[in-house]
Amino acid sequence: MLRIHPGDNVAVALKTLHEGDACDVEGQEIVLKEEIPQGHKAALFPIKSGDAVVKYGSPIGHATADIKPGEHVHIHNVATNLEGLLTYTYQPDWETQRKFAPDQEAWFEGYLREDGRAGTRNELWIIPTVGCVNRTAQILAEEGGKRYKGLLDGVCALTHNAGCSQLGDDMLITQKLLRGLINHPNAGAVLVVSLGCENNCLEYFLPVLGKVDPRRVKFLVTQDHGDEYREGLRLMDQLAEYAAGFKRQRLPASLLTLGLKCGSSDAFSGISANPLCGRVTEKLVRCGGSGILSEVSEMFGAETQLMERAVSEKVFLKIVGLINNFKEYFMRYGQPIDRNPCPGNIRSGISTDEDKALGNIQKGGRAPVTDVLYYGDPVRERGLNLLTGSGNDAVSVTNLTASGANLILFTTGNGNPFGGMVPTIKISSNTALQVRKPEWIDFNAGRILEGTDFEEAGEELFAQVLETASGKRRTKNEIYGYREISIFRDGVIL
Numbered sequence: 001m002l003r004i005h006p007g008d009n010v011a012v013a014l015k016t017l018h019e020g021d022a023c024d025v026e027g028q029e030i031v032l033k034e035e036i037p038q039g040h041k042a043a044l045f046p047i048k049s050g051d052a053v054v055k056y057g058s059p060i061g062h063a064t065a066d067i068k069p070g071e072h073v074h075i076h077n078v079a080t081n082l083e084g085l086l087t088y089t090y091q092p093d094w095e096t097q098r099k100f101a102p103d104q105e106a107w108f109e110g111y112l113r114e115d116g117r118a119g120t121r122n123e124l125w126i127i128p129t130v131g132c133v134n135r136t137a138q139i140l141a142e143e144g145g146k147r148y149k150g151l152l153d154g155v156c157a158l159t160h161n162a163g164c165s166q167l168g169d170d171m172l173i174t175q176k177l178l179r180g181l182i183n184h185p186n187a188g189a190v191l192v193v194s195l196g197c198e199n200n201c202l203e204y205f206l207p208v209l210g211k212v213d214p215r216r217v218k219f220l221v222t223q224d225h226g227d228e229y230r231e232g233l234r235l236m237d238q239l240a241e242y243a244a245g246f247k248r249q250r251l252p253a254s255l256l257t258l259g260l261k262c263g264s265s266d267a268f269s270g271i272s273a274n275p276l277c278g279r280v281t282e283k284l285v286r287c288g289g290s291g292i293l294s295e296v297s298e299m300f301g302a303e304t305q306l307m308e309r310a311v312s313e314k315v316f317l318k319i320v321g322l323i324n325n326f327k328e329y330f331m332r333y334g335q336p337i338d339r340n341p342c343p344g345n346i347r348s349g350i351s352t353d354e355d356k357a358l359g360n361i362q363k364g365g366r367a368p369v370t371d372v373l374y375y376g377d378p379v380r381e382r383g384l385n386l387l388t389g390s391g392n393d394a395v396s397v398t399n400l401t402a403s404g405a406n407l408i409l410f411t412t413g414n415g416n417p418f419g420g421m422v423p424t425i426k427i428s429s430n431t432a433l434q435v436r437k438p439e440w441i442d443f444n445a446g447r448i449l450e451g452t453d454f455e456e457a458g459e460e461l462f463a464q465v466l467e468t469a470s471g472k473r474r475t476k477n478e479i480y481g482y483r484e485i486s487i488f489r490d491g492v493i494l
Helices: 094-098 131-147 168-182 202-209 228-243 269-286 303-307 313-332 343-347 353-364 393-402 431-436 445-450 454-469
Strands: 010-012 022-025 028-031 041-043 052-055 058-063 107-112 123-128 154-157 187-194 217-221 249-252 257-262 290-293 369-373 383-387 407-412 424-428
Touching: 010 052, 058 353, 107 454, 123 131, 123 168, 123 228, 131 154, 131 187, 131 228, 168 187, 168 202, 168 393, 187 202, 187 228, 217 228, 257 269, 257 353, 257 393, 269 290, 269 353, 269 383, 269 407, 269 424, 269 445, 269 454, 290 353, 303 313, 303 353, 313 369, 313 383, 393 407, 407 454, 424 431, 424 445, 424 454, 431 445, 445 454
Parallel strands: 123 154, 123 187, 187 217, 257 290, 257 407, 290 383, 369 383, 407 424
Antiparallel strands: 010 041, 022 028, 052 058, 107 249
C-alpha cells in the first residue's frame, strides 16, 4: 500500500488486497479487516465519524461513520465537504514561485507563424460555422487529403453541432471558440465554410473573428455557389500553396503550450500520470513555455493550492471568480456542485470531488499561476494558465485547443481513445491499461508505481513531447484518426 503524503490517514492499495493481509506502510503494520480493491483506500489510523479523511495531505471529505485501521475507506463511509460559494484570502507561496524563473532551454522543430506563435503541425483546417455543412467540410477534407498529400501534414474537417438556433452568451461562446480554432498555429491555413442562413452566418461571425490574413483564411458560403465543392477546392488550392511555404525550423520550447487533461481517471491518475505531467509542465515553464489547466469542477476542493500560486493579487481574484462563477453555473441549474466523480472514477477508487480534484491539479505541478482565461481566450502570459470549462473530455480538449494548446497531455486510468485536433499524448496511469490498449496509449506512467524514478520518467516524457512537437513522432490519435471537437453549450436551443 502507498501513503501519498506524510499527513495522510489513508493509504492506497497498489493491487487488490484481501481480508487478513498484513501491509507494511512506512514501518507501520496494518492488518486489513476487509478486501481493498486495487486503487482503493484503507484507513491507517482510527478515524471518528465527522473527522477529516486526508489524502494528498489535504481533506478529501469527512467520515460518515467510525472507521478502524485496515477498513475500506470509500463512498460508503466518506462524504464531501464541498459547499456553496466561499470567501478566500490571498496567501501567496512566494518561496515556491521564486523557483520557477525561466533558467533552462530546450528546442524543437516547429512552424513559426507570422504572429510569432509556433505550430507543431502544418495542416489545412476546414471549419464549419454551423453543423449543417459538416458533411460538406468532410468531403472537401477527404479530397484535400488526397490532393495535398506530401505537401501538408494533413487536411482536417472540424465538424460540430453548433452555430445555429443559439442565443446570447451561448452563441458568443461558440463564436469565440471557433475564432480560437481558426487562429490556431497548427493550422497553416483555414477554409471557413458557412451555409449562409445560420445564426452564425458570416455577417454576425466576422465581427467576432476580427481581422485575419486573407492568404491564410478564406470563406465559402455554400448557398452562394451552384457547385460549392468546385469553389471550395479552388480556395483550398490557394490556401495549400500558402501553407506549404512554412517549413520546420529550430525553435525554443518557450513557444510550446501544453493543454493538460485527464479523462476516465482512476485512483492512480493522481499518483503517477498526473504528477508526471506536473514535472513536464514545471520543466516547460522553466524553459519559458506555458501550460493550460482546465476542468474547473475538478478544482473544487483543491482551489486554494492554485490560489496560493497566483503571481499577483489580481490573478488570485481571477481564480476566485473562476471557481465561484463555475459553482454558480451548477447552482443556476439546480445541480449539486459535488457530483463530479463518474461511475468509472468511483469504481476505480476515487471517492469524492476533492479526491478527484487534488489528483487533477497535479498536472500543473507547482508552477506559478500567471493568468485565468475565458472560452476562446489565447494565452497571454507564460506559465500555468487556468481556463474556464467543464471536465467533459471532448469539450475540455476543444477549449484547450481554442486557447492555443499546440500539444495535449491526456492522462487516463481506465482508458479513452478520444483525441483532439492537435497531437494528443495519451498517458496511462497503470501498466495494465497500456498492455490492454496499446493502440490508445503513447506513454506508460504506470512504471512509476513499479519503481521507476519520477525524474527519469519525467525526462523521458519531456523528450517525447519535443519529438512529437517536431513531427518526429505521431501520436496514437493521429495514427488512428481520433480527432474531434465539441463546442460547449449553455443556453436555449431555438
